[in-house]
């Protein structure tokens with residue numbers, strides 16, 4: 001790893017999860033969506049609840065979350081799949097603390113998809129054990145980032161959607177984030193020239209350190225169009241778009257003929273109450289004969305192991321560097337989520353319970 005985890009300044013260390021134990025009674029804490037987000041999420045949109053967990057039945061296990069992920073998709077998905085009062089969606093690295101299921105050993109770590117909660121009971125379905133070759137020295141939180149869903153998004157988006165080839169020029173925005181930082185490093189491994197854009201000078205410095213060829217702060221350049229042109233006067237073969245909106249509208253005009261655009265995310269639009277209007281993509285698409293493809297990482301669920309093994313190997317070999325923005329304390333989940341949407345994270349934003 002290039003750098004150790006960054007601790008959010010001013011974060012309140014989390015109190016240990018409450019265990020009102022009589023025999024095995026566990027009281028889980030969970031964050032629920034109190035009110036659907038309207039514009040930018042507010043801490044008042046969330047409520048912290050306590051849930052008493054029942055005793056384990058045969059075949060079940062009790063898990064405690066150790067790290068939880070805060071991801072941009074939670075913002076648009078909340079409207080699509082959640083109702084007010086639901087526990088916030090999300091994934092965690094969790095440790096098995098009790099097991100009445102012979103397939104799962106106490107002490108093992110898994111990636112689970114059980115939302116913003118400190119403890120939960122599972123029958124084992126859907127739990128993903130960390131790869132057996134995971135080195136003891138490697139932070140398990142990386143299973144939510146570089147060696148997890150965001151890393152897989154970079155891997156499949158570049159290989160299968162951008163179809164990058166050695167010698168090509170790749171553009172990626174939100175480049176210092178969980179997906180973008182992996183996109184740039186994989187593109188370098190693949191023999192490409194990489195241009196990245198990020199929203200602070202610290203992020204720009206980090207991207208240079210991990211091998212990006214050209215980087216700029218999109219918030220301080222006078223003209224995005226000029227900055228993109230200066231970074232690659234011949235244009236771009238591949239554009240891995242994490243941002244959408246105005247950035248994408250400008251960048252599309254700098255694509256080379258037959259360029260490929262992987263539409264991965266549109267974070268600049270997730271908090272809009274009123275949808276943004278054009279410019280529209282058709283004219284550059286036609287005259288540059290571009291391919292533009294939206295994708296969800298889940299399309300390659302059947303190749304998850306392949307992707308994770310490749311990412312783990314590159315991380316262990318030091319070819320892919322990782323940075324994490326660790327917020328301490330389950331109580332700070334909403335703060336960490338909102339901070340990530342504001343761009344406060346360098347690398348993957350996670351919460352340590």
Ligand SMILES: NC(=O)C1=CN([C@@H]2O[C@H](COP(=O)(O)OP(=O)(O)OC[C@H]3O[C@@H](n4cnc5c(N)ncnc54)[C@H](OP(=O)(O)O)[C@@H]3O)[C@@H](O)[C@H]2O)C=CC1
Pocket residue numbers: 071072073149150153174175176177178179180197198199200203242243263264265266267268269295296297298340341342343344345347348349
């Ligand atoms: N299609 C798929 O399957 C998946 C898609 N995604 C998408 O990939 C993108 C990146 O996700 P992830 O790496 O997890 O998140 P990041 O770790 O990159 O965190 C989000 C970053 O987005 C940037 N950002 C926030 N608001 C804006 C804005 N208005 N304009 C430009 N940049 C902004 C900020 O960086 P900065 O300081 O540079 O502005 C912020 O740090 C998201 O759009 C997400 O939805 C993620 C996973 C899977």
Ligand SMILES: CCCCCCC/C=C/C=O
Pocket residue numbers: 072073090091113149264265296297298
């Ligand atoms: C349970 C994890 C689901 C991950 C799906 C990620 C799709 C992301 C889309 C946009 O951010």
